[in-house]
Amino acid sequence: DGGITQSPKYLFRKEGQNVTLSCEQNLNHDAMYWYRQDPGQGLRLIYYSQIVNDFQKGDIAEGYSVSREKKESFPLTVTSAQKNPTAFYLCASRLRDEQFFGPGTRLTVL
Amino acid sequence: GENVEQHPSTLSVQEGDSAVIKCTYSDSASNYFPWYKQELGKRPQLIIDIRSNVGEKKDQRIAVTLNKTAKHFSLHITETQPEDSAVYFCAASIPGNQFYFGTGTSLTVIP
Numbered sequence: 001d002g003g004i005t006q007s008p009k010y011l012f013r014k015e016g017q018n019v020t021l022s023c024e025q026n027l028n029h030d031a032m033y034w035y036r037q038d039p040g041q042g043l044r045l046i047y048y049s050q051i052v053n054d055f056q057k058g059d060i061a062e063g064y065s066v067s068r069e070k071k072e073s074f075p076l077t078v079t080s081a082q083k084n085p086t087a088f089y090l091c092a093s094r095l096r097d098e099q100f101f102g103p104g105t106r107l108t109v110l
Numbered sequence: 111g112e113n114v115e116q117h118p119s120t121l122s123v124q125e126g127d128s129a130v131i132k133c134t135y136s137d138s139a140s141n142y143f144p145w146y147k148q149e150l151g152k153r154p155q156l157i158i159d160i161r162s163n164v165g166e167k168k169d170q171r172i173a174v175t176l177n178k179t180a181k182h183f184s185l186h187i188t189e190t191q192p193e194d195s196a197v198y199f200c201a202a203s204i205p206g207n208q209f210y211f212g213t214g215t216s217l218t219v220i221p
Contacts, residue, residue, distance in 0.1 A: 042199060042213040058208065090153060097142040099209055101153040
């Protein structure tokens with residue numbers, strides 16, 4: 001998991017603004033994932049991508065968008081349509097069975 | 111789709127005692143079952159995993175058991191230590207598909 005980085009670590013957003021969370025990996029993994037974690041809850045899947053230029057919606061994709069133009073990058077945009085975006089966001093990549101997580105970005109809406 | 115349930119949601123044990131966390135899954139196609147430990151504000155870390163062709167796996171004080179017929183798997187931590195205090199998540203995965211996570215168990219080890 002040391003090969004997955006997320007930035008920034010903390011992010012503050014005003015209501016009505018779009019923000020983009022960065023996720024980069026140098027592990028040469030094909031699959032990448034975005035999860036949202038709320039206090040005291042598990043991980044909920046937002047989007048995932050099995051290969052470059054392809055991605056699928058997860059369970060809570062509404063109000064989010066992604067792109068996968070490069071194998072090593074999978075940015076997540078939180079749009080103004082997401083009504084409750086304050087949460088901890090985790091990016092992950094996958095090699096065969098195992099999933100490796102980035103350090104996370106904590107997003108707070110002011 | 112797959113549904114993973116995890117129990118208990120909170121667990122307190124005395125240092126040195128054992129802790130057991132249980133998960134059930136619904137899709138018989140799931141064949142990979144990892145367990146993650148997450149400390150406050152940190153990323154989940156894989157601590158042990160098991161594949162569907164194995165019934166039990168052990169790594170020092172940690173073990174996982176899998177019952178494919180009943181569709182449940184469990185995490186066992188023996189000789190617990192204060193540093194074992196964290197939130198533990200189970201997950202189930204279908205080949206080439208997404209991971210499905212349990213809702214987590216907050217384990218507190220009392221010195």
